[in-house]
Amino acid sequence: MHQLLHNMQEKCRFTLRLNSVPDNITKVEPFLQQLKKQYDLSDEVYFNILLVLTEAVNNSILHGNGADPCKRVVVKAKPAKASLSFTVSDEGCGFNPDTLADPTAPDCLCNPNGRGVFLMKQFSDQLQYSEDGKKVEIKFKIKNA
Numbered sequence: 001m002h003q004l005l006h007n008m009q010e011k012c013r014f015t016l017r018l019n020s021v022p023d024n025i026t027k028v029e030p031f032l033q034q035l036k037k038q039y040d041l042s043d044e045v046y047f048n049i050l051l052v053l054t055e056a057v058n059n060s061i062l063h064g065n066g067a068d069p070c071k072r073v074v075v076k077a078k079p080a081k082a083s084l085s086f087t088v089s090d091e092g093c094g095f096n097p098d099t100l101a102d103p104t105a106p107d108c109l110c111n112p113n114g115r116g117v118f119l120m121k122q123f124s125d126q127l128q129y130s131e132d133g134k135k136v137e138i139k140f141k142i143k144n145a
Helices: 002-012 022-039 043-064 116-123
Strands: 015-019 072-079 083-089 126-130 135-141
Touching: 015 022, 022 043, 022 072, 043 072, 043 083, 043 116, 043 135
Parallel strands: none
Antiparallel strands: 015 072, 072 083, 083 135, 126 135
16 A cells, blocks of 8 residues: 555656666657646647757756666656746766857857757746756746646
């Protein structure tokens, strides 16, 4: 009985655990579909969350964990009254987001990479790194919470 209760509580927390295999990025969308239904998210909010979380998970798998299938990425969703907050954490060495180049700077405009964190900031309502860059907390305002 105790194990069943624990499993029910775990499902209520909306947690997604992924091995660091690039193909696992495709598991973000089905995870978010559950939240879209549960919280009646608008298409715009859903798209923003999908874009940002896909980028965060991609960064964690590829850059944080170096696509090492033995390392995991954990995504947790935390609903609040008028928002949804997510944490994405990996088992990598971390990084300092303050050292990232500004992708809007003239000398960076032609670079094919380096816009992910910039886009994550633009499409979320709040974004904050912790644990030396191994964890990102992302908040989205939702209307129908």
